[in-house]
Amino acid sequence: MTAKLQLNSDGKIKHFLSIEGFSRAILTEILDAAESYSEMATISSKKVPLLRGKTISNLFFENSTRTRTTFELAATRLSADVLNINISTSATSKGESLLDTIRNLEAMHIDMFVVRHALSGAAQFIAENCAPNISVINAGDGRHAHPTQAMLDMFTIRQHKKKFAGLVVAIVGDILHSRVARSQIQALNILGVNEVRVIAPKTLLPVNVEKLGVVPYQDMQQGLEGVDVVMMLRLQRERMNSALLPSENEYFKCFGLTQEKLKFARPDAIVMHPGPINRGIEIESSVADGEQSVILQQVSNGVAIRMAIMALAMQSGG
Numbered sequence: 001m002t003a004k005l006q007l008n009s010d011g012k013i014k015h016f017l018s019i020e021g022f023s024r025a026i027l028t029e030i031l032d033a034a035e036s037y038s039e040m041a042t043i044s045s046k047k048v049p050l051l052r053g054k055t056i057s058n059l060f061f062e063n064s065t066r067t068r069t070t071f072e073l074a075a076t077r078l079s080a081d082v083l084n085i086n087i088s089t090s091a092t093s094k095g096e097s098l099l100d101t102i103r104n105l106e107a108m109h110i111d112m113f114v115v116r117h118a119l120s121g122a123a124q125f126i127a128e129n130c131a132p133n134i135s136v137i138n139a140g141d142g143r144h145a146h147p148t149q150a151m152l153d154m155f156t157i158r159q160h161k162k163k164f165a166g167l168v169v170a171i172v173g174d175i176l177h178s179r180v181a182r183s184q185i186q187a188l189n190i191l192g193v194n195e196v197r198v199i200a201p202k203t204l205l206p207v208n209v210e211k212l213g214v215v216p217y218q219d220m221q222q223g224l225e226g227v228d229v230v231m232m233l234r235l236q237r238e239r240m241n242s243a244l245l246p247s248e249n250e251y252f253k254c255f256g257l258t259q260e261k262l263k264f265a266r267p268d269a270i271v272m273h274p275g276p277i278n279r280g281i282e283i284e285s286s287v288a289d290g291e292q293s294v295i296l297q298q299v300s301n302g303v304a305i306r307m308a309i310m311a312l313a314m315q316s317g318g
């Protein structure tokens with residue numbers, strides 16, 4: 001369903017709601033387009049007139065630092081007009097429905113919605129119900145998907161490792177509640193890595209996790225053995241409705257990434273984290289700020305990837 005909704009009749013990106021359903025060719029097209037936007041960021045004139053005259057509305061119903069600001073910067077660099085809706089001061093707080101908010105913004109001739117919402121499926125709901133000329137980009141919905149985060153992660157991996165074939169990637173932490181992990185697993189498998197591992201306590205792994213295309217581990221030494229990329233995740237406390245862990249100290253002892261545990265991975269392994277990071281809970285400061293960390297490069301790459309996705313979606317007649 002999402003797959004059909006995401007592409008227009010020419011097979012081009014119309015909405016970007018989930019990695020699922022996109023081909024390797026389309027994901028590679030996004031990575032290649034982001035390459036040129038990334039080079040642009042190093043020159044003094046960072047703007048292109050590609051989306052001049054278009055209006056993009058950022059609708060963030062959940063908090064964000066990285067995603068919202070990099071979407072805004074990306075839209076500005078493409079010369080679009082940006083409308084940031086402050087949900088906490090909008091009429092949503094007076095009981096206006098999501099659909100009525102969308103209808104009112106449509107009346108202002110918006111061309112694209114960038115949506116973050118606590119409910120899984122919110123971005124798809126908007127895509128199914130908005131005017132046909134509008135594109136919708138999912139900036140994170142519940143525990144379902146965070147596809148632009150996964151794409152900037154893929155871009156960062158390609159920068160360092162050059163190709164996906166042959167790579168062993170470990171995703172560590174709260175897989176159960178993570179929309180980032182779901183999107184990363186899909187992207188890594190579509191792009192053809194050798195193996196995706198997930199390392200977590202059993203209480204933080206979905207039932208039948210193997211069906212997602214991963215090999216599960218509950219031990220850091222075994223799971224990190226020989227990996228090329230270590231992707232750390234935050235404990236998603238806001239989505240936990242029962243006590244799934246004995247304590248944060250215990251969690252850090254078993255699953256926190258320390259210099260000592262990182263030695264189990266390949267010596268040239270890169271360390272990633274989508275942010276926000278909780279130092280001393282899932283990652284030690286000396287690793288987060290260390291030589292193998294590419295965490296801030298991920299943030300920089302968020303601008304280029306989001307420029308690429310917005311440009312491709314609008315150029316397809318969105």
Ligand code: CP
Pocket residue numbers: 063064065066067068140149274275276
């Ligand atoms: N990675 C990520 O989604 O961060 P924000 O919540 O700050 O946007």
